[in-house]
Amino acid sequence: MSLIEHRVTSPCLESEMITEKRLRPGKWFLLGVFVLLLGCGQIITLPTPTPPPATEDVHLNTVAPRATSTPAPATPTPTLSPTPTPTPIIYTVKKGDTLSGIAAQFGIAVEALMDANEVYDPRRLQIGQKLLIPREEGDEEQGPPTPTPTPLPVSIEHLGFHETPVGSLWCLGEVRNLAGMDIEYVQVQVSLYNSANTLLSTATAFTALDIIPAGGTAPFAALFAQPPTAYAAYQVIALSAEPSTYQGSRYRDLEVSEHAGQAQGRQFIVNGRVRNIGEERATDIEAVITAYDERGHVVAVREVEVQTSVLAPGASATFTASLSPMGEGIDRYTVQVQGYRLDDETQP
Numbered sequence: 001m002s003l004i005e006h007r008v009t010s011p012c013l014e015s016e017m018i019t020e021k022r023l024r025p026g027k028w029f030l031l032g033v034f035v036l037l038l039g040c041g042q043i044i045t046l047p048t049p050t051p052p053p054a055t056e057d058v059h060l061n062t063v064a065p066r067a068t069s070t071p072a073p074a075t076p077t078p079t080l081s082p083t084p085t086p087t088p089i090i091y092t093v094k095k096g097d098t099l100s101g102i103a104a105q106f107g108i109a110v111e112a113l114m115d116a117n118e119v120y121d122p123r124r125l126q127i128g129q130k131l132l133i134p135r136e137e138g139d140e141e142q143g144p145p146t147p148t149p150t151p152l153p154v155s156i157e158h159l160g161f162h163e164t165p166v167g168s169l170w171c172l173g174e175v176r177n178l179a180g181m182d183i184e185y186v187q188v189q190v191s192l193y194n195s196a197n198t199l200l201s202t203a204t205a206f207t208a209l210d211i212i213p214a215g216g217t218a219p220f221a222a223l224f225a226q227p228p229t230a231y232a233a234y235q236v237i238a239l240s241a242e243p244s245t246y247q248g249s250r251y252r253d254l255e256v257s258e259h260a261g262q263a264q265g266r267q268f269i270v271n272g273r274v275r276n277i278g279e280e281r282a283t284d285i286e287a288v289i290t291a292y293d294e295r296g297h298v299v300a301v302r303e304v305e306v307q308t309s310v311l312a313p314g315a316s317a318t319f320t321a322s323l324s325p326m327g328e329g330i331d332r333y334t335v336q337v338q339g340y341r342l343d344d345e346t347q348p
Contacts, residue, residue, distance in 0.1 A: 171222040219298060255274070
């Protein structure tokens, strides 16, 4: 897995595996918010939401965005303790397992299992993969609970809250790995409160990258499909993060060998090439693009497939990503890549 960062106002600068470019200053006005692990914001009033479409891409706002009023730094309100939730069950995938079989074993809907783990392609199920089994309050007796590891040190950065024309609200940001080792299964929770510190709404999201390397970052996009009309404070916490000790079929000997991005009207197009620098064939390769405004807030996140089904050792393949920034422009962006080893024995 590799990380490439672009800025376009200066020559490319190389620092380890990062190359930066900055877009020339323009007439875009960019709004966002930056907080660390916990953050509070000034009250904003949002328009009464209309019902959102039946499906909405959690990684890219596909409708034309408009300027959003985002919270400004304010005197922090008291930190709130999250409402206790039932003890989670973590299931480890074994050979022969299927999503429907696991769901039936725990008496839950397949859709609930898929949504809880953001697994929508059965081919992505891996032997040794850990799945969170969603549970309702009062179901503590259902199945033997498995203790959840204490979250490893992470920080949540570059937050931006973005209202959409359909009345939904996105929280985009990044998780930085401070653990000194690779981590995975990183999930964040965003909570909105009123001025009386009453919880109004929550949203959760996993990071776009399966594995965050030590010192690295990965973006996330949390959606409030029907947000409250107003909120006075927000809180963002890491719900889970585990040491990445088992690679399974994940393949990390991939690098972004070249890429370039440019604005085309309201869209920002990134074209690039991924190369297999390892000794095994790779498949299901994705490029993850994170875009930032001038203040460093995340304004777009996009995952796209590389244009090949199998990438042989030493070979390369291209990708194209179209981003709709939530705001009025993109100042810089990063490109990261991940994929899987082509090995049928690792598939359940």
